[in-house]
Amino acid sequence: MSWVSLGSLALPFQMQRNGVQLRDSVAQHSAELTTGRVAAPQQHLRGDLGELAVIESRLGRIQTYETVIGQNETVLETAQTSLQRFASLGALLSNQVLTAAFADSGDQSYESVGSAARTALGDMVSVLSVSVAGRTLFSGAAVDRGPLVSADQILAEVETAVSGLQTADEIHATLESFFLDPGGVFETAIYQGTGQSPGGALDDAQVASPLPDAADPAIRRHLMAVTMAALMEDPDLGLSRAETRNLAFKTMEEIESNGGAVTGLQAGIGFDQELLEQRLQRLSHERDSLVRARQGLIGTDPFESASVLEETRHRLESLYALTSRISRLSLLEYLR
Incomplete structure (x- = not known):
């Protein structure tokens, strides 16, 4: 049975x-x-979940901040690389201008420098149009578009502005007004960004610094110098050989004197990178302490x-x- x-x-x-x-x-x-951890925290703690809830809430925020900091680190690293490339393009062109000016071997050498400057300007515009995760870095708050119009459009505006000028001094003064005057042609027809992009939250009461934008005076002056070099190739300008040589020297002086300002932008980004790393370390230590405290409660x-x-x-x-x-x-x- x-x-x-x-x-x-x-x-x-x-x-x-x-x-x-x-x-x-x-x-x-x-x-x-x-x-x-215990399978039933409420039973283990006899219903007193207040301290555990505070720990879990803070751990969640730390995880969010670490994600934001990681994104900001990527943005800053990309911006730093872009500015390094931007500066190196200016330095390379400066060397080419220096060689042509001191050699003074004829119009062909200046035309070659002018052609190189047009290429460098296009590369600079491309470098400043870099984006991360669909966010353009040097457009300020206008993260959905590039900061500048194309190099050809910039040169077309510049050629119109300097048409009829006969001396390097006149061209230099006109381009300074073109690129640097508040409300000038650069701000109204060349720069497409707006405002400053706010930095991401790093903690409850701390946010990251905003990135520099393409309207920064250091970037404007470098663009002005490269544009000035590009005019050496412009046959319609009709400069004498002596004035073309003077224009080459002014280009070189602008790039060299403004190099420190571009380096300052890079240094500012490097400082922000160091702050992010320090903040990430502090959050990591805080997270470890909270995990140990949670383990003491429900471990x-x-x-x-x-x-x-x-x-x-x-x-x-x-x-x-x-x-x-x-x-x-x-x-x-x-x-x-």
């Missing part, structure tokens, strides 16, 4: 209930051993959890073995 018919039905139901309890216990202790001893798990597993296996033996009991087997 089957074991379920012995005595009453209480025995199989009792063993089934014990099996469910032991399986639940195995699952609980397995989870605690894996996570290092489990891994050795104790492993021991209880092994004991529970052994009890469950014993129950299975006992159930199997009972299920095979019958009068026929007993009489044999």
Whole structure:
């Protein structure tokens, strides 16, 4: 006869209930051993979850801030690389202008420098149009578009502004007004950005510094110098060879004197990069402290959890073995 018919039905139901309890216990202790935390914090803390809630909330904010800082680090690194490229384009052109001016070997050398300057201007516009995750870096708050019109459009505006001028001094003064005057042609027809892009939040009361934009005076002066060099190739300007040479010297002087200002922009970004790294380290230390505090509230001893798990597993296996033996009991087997 089957074991379920012995005595009453209480025995199989009792063993089934014990099996469910032991399986639940195995699952609980397995989870605690894996996570290092109790499976039921509310029961463990007897309903006093205030301190735990504060810790969990702060850990969540720290994770958000670390993500934002990581994004800002990527933005700053990209901006730093772009400004380095921007400065190197100016320095390379300065060397070419210097060689042509001191060699003074003829109009062909100045035309070659003018052609190189047009290429450098296009590269500079491209460098300043760099974006990260769909956000243009040097357009201020207008992150959805490039900061400048194309190099060809810039040169067209410049050529119109200097048309009819005969001396390097006149061209230099006109271009200074063109690029640097508030409300001038640069701000109204060349620069497409607006305002300053706000920095991302680094903590509850701290935000990152805004990036420099393409309207910064240091960037404007470099663009002005390169544009001035590009005019050496303009046959319609009609400068004498002596004035073309003077224009070359003024180009070189502008690039060299403004190099420190561009370097200052790079230094500012480098300072911000260092601040981000320091802030990331502080958040990391705070996170570690909070994790230890949380572990003190709801943490489990891994050795104790492993021991209880092994004991529970052994009890469950014993129950299975006992159930199997009972299920095979019958009068026929007993009489044999």
